[in-house]
Amino acid sequence: MSQFDLLGQRRFAPFFWTQALAAFNDNAFRNALVMLVAFQMGLDDRSVSLYTNLAPALFILPFFLFSATAGQLAEKYEKTRIIRAVKLFEIAAMALAAIGFHTHDTTLLLVVLFLMGVHSTTFGPIKYAILPQALEPGELVGGNGLVEMGTQLAMLVGMIAGNSLMLVAGIGPWLASSATIAVAVAGYLASRRIPPAPATAPGLKFNWNPFSETARVLGIVRRDRAVFNAVLGISWFWFFGTVLIAQLPNYTRETLGGDGSVNTLVLTLFSIGTGVGALLCERMSGRRVEIGLVPLGAFGLTVFGVDLYLARHGVAQAHGLDWRAFLHGAGSWRVALDLTLIGVFAGFYVVPLFAFVQARTPREQLSRVIAGNNIVNALLIVLAAGFGLGLGALGFDAVETFLAASLLNVAVAAYIFTLVPEFPMRFITWVLVNTLYRVRVEGMRHVPEEGPALLVCNHVSLMDPLLLMANLRRPARFVMYYRIFDMPLLRFVFRTARAIPIAGQKEDPAVLAAAYEAIDEALAAGELVCIFPEGALTRDGDIAPFRPGLLRVLERRQVPVLPMALRGLWGSVWSRRDTRLGRARLPRRFRARVELVIDAPVSPGRLQLDALETRVRELRGTLA
Incomplete structure (x- = not known):
């Protein structure tokens, strides 16, 4: 739909x-x-x-x-x-x-x-x-x-x-x-x-003191570090937007040489761009709350903010131009494109942040968290006004103020993403998966919205955890071979995603025991945990016999089991199928069409290992 x-x-x-x-x-x-x-x-x-x-x-x-x-x-x-x-x-x-x-x-x-x-x-x-x-x-x-x-x-x-x-x-x-x-x-x-x-917290004891309640609301916002930093990100969007919109009249008059119709045009371009970016978020995120778009949005705000300065700065040669005369001037279409794309990337930036706050915050606290967000927004809007006035007092013109805000955006974004590595981690995952694959998901409705579950999937390539991470609606903890967990290029992603490294009994009993403890703690906390029960990547494209380790998990914690299957990965990037040259394990297919199929959960009391393996084989089908 x-x-x-x-x-x-x-x-x-x-x-x-x-x-x-x-x-x-x-x-x-x-x-x-x-x-x-x-x-x-x-x-x-x-x-x-x-x-x-x-x-x-x-x-x-x-x-x-x-x-x-x-x-x-x-x-x-x-x-x-x-x-x-x-x-x-x-x-x-x-x-x-x-x-x-x-x-x-x-x-x-x-x-x-x-x-x-x-x-x-x-x-x-x-x-x-x-x-x-x-x-x-x-x-x-x-x-x-x-x-x-x-x-x-x-x-x-x-x-x-x-x-x-x-x-x-x-x-x-x-x-x-x-x-x-x-x-x-x-x-x-x-x-x-x-x-x-309906009311989400009808039993809430009302506090009529606005000052003590403001302090309490801000305390609720700060409880979840990721939510708090998402709120900071939303408030920074309002800072950036306030600076931009407040400077547009002077920018229109002094730098572009335009009249009121040009001011209306630049406002229209920014607003339409933001609307387009907001609407594109659903398609680009695959209808999931994809915070990987936030770093992309921050990057675009800076790039096109800087280019707006490079496109035209200084005092305009002519004044009083209407919007038609402005668009016929040299370089005007570059200015128009920059303003539109600033809006587009603003949409990429702010919509996933709002959706993230809504998805991550308990329902009975969401309105108060949004209220806290509005307080921080208001503070940043006031600071934005002071920022513009202060730079103006120092002799900055409108386009130089744009440039300063765009460069400051780099520092703010880096600060937020350093505090919450989940944002750049999701960005890396989103870029890798969407660059290398075209993914279709079937059966996402079977993934529970809350509560623990054990996800069981076949294992075809080194990219399997990233594919699942990028396409599951809820975050999941992945159990993976410790050597893959420590791969240099992907270590940051796996550690930030709180993957669980595991080793064989003969390789490292301590790592194995720690893995079972971590799995049980995650399930006890209501999280999703994903296991690849074959124990290794497939060497021939077929599904290897399932190992009994997942039964040991279920003995300790009775949770629903969701059979899943990845289709179409054999022969794609980082699977073990050789190329035609037979000399190196390089990918045969780039931008491979792959599928993730999720089946209805199985009760742990009725689960049999052979039947589970058979069901995953049926889900995978012949499309290895």
Whole structure:
């Protein structure tokens, strides 16, 4: 099923439109307010500067004050009821905004801006916590991609609409008011169609102190190191994006020599790029939560951020160009491509991180973790504003600020990936497997979403663990021959994946005993463990007799056993089949088509070793 099929299903579509309309209204109102203050109230430059700098601060302040409380609400109560209450709140806020637009009451409009910040703060923890309740695990990446795409495009259209409607001579305030109220009402009506999303922690004891609760929420976020660093990665995305978007008006005017239409064009390119990148994540990840895309995204942000500086810097030769004249200028298409690809790689970067947080965090804590994420996001957005202002005070122009952020991205990404080696490990695995093979998976539904299981698979090539690692929806611990575990090129991947080295009784009894202990501990902790019961790579393409070691595992820990088979690997990269030359074991087939077939679990009490071997042979079939 395509991710776009979700847009026709009630379990996703009403929520998608509710959040997209909310993103539209946030940006339409904020931009209409800026246009009113800057162009229609006759204020001096100092007053305009005060209001335009105060506005973002007022919008972001509720994220610091109320995110922790919003996270508790989303855990303790049924989520759709909260969403509908939030949408009614939005209608009331937009009605107040209409009064402010018509009376030019800036104080009232700033109050409304604060209220819209409260609206976004309350909606935020629900926005991402509701997806794992509504979607299947295999739909999580695609659903997040659609949400990110919808948010980016809604923000873009909202910015354009807010600017354009308010600037219509004579009736701008009326048009802006009507549009924002109508969109708020439409959002409420869409929310009425969202299916119930039960409370995940109904027994949660509510803490009304926002400061102590904020500290507690941040403590929950930090419990899982990988989740915490994913949150840092998401917040860095907001830092990078804030720096980019804040500098675009000056970049458009000073470096590109463009007018407002060029500013709209560059915003459009970035937003469309981010939406495209978000949608591509599902296809590139094979509908799994693939954090291997995150280093790829970080790499692209830096490469195309640097190239944006190289494409054009300094003061433009001509000024006041509209978007058509700009695109006809020398080098403009390179600038346009860089901006679009920055957006694409931003999508590769942020969507897997959100899906990772959702998949890794216990359901009863997810809303609070998202609330903690929003607090850290808000902090990084404030730091981004200070970063831009600070570099501006030092004499940096907009494109030099882009360059500084792009280079800083290298240091931040390296820091995060050093703290959590799982990110670069998954990237290496994803690149290797997708470069060398074309994989089709059948029977993924049989892999349990939680709890322990013993996976049993035939062993054809040295790449078998990486193939399984890249295609199983859940992380698994692989039991592998200790000499393969210590291979120089792949040692980092296997150690980071917490593979379990094993040796024969005659080779190293201590390693063998430690392996059985590690397997039992992993299963006791609810993890998946994968065993290759043949004990070695096949030498002739056939499946060797299964060794009884897995029965020893099941004697200690009764867990379900999942038979699996790899097809089509014999003769591919790093299998033991000779080439036609007969002199070296080199691959016959590059980009081989291979298959992973997973069967229904077998109860350990009914398992017989011969029957299990026969079943794996049947799954493998004749396609060795």
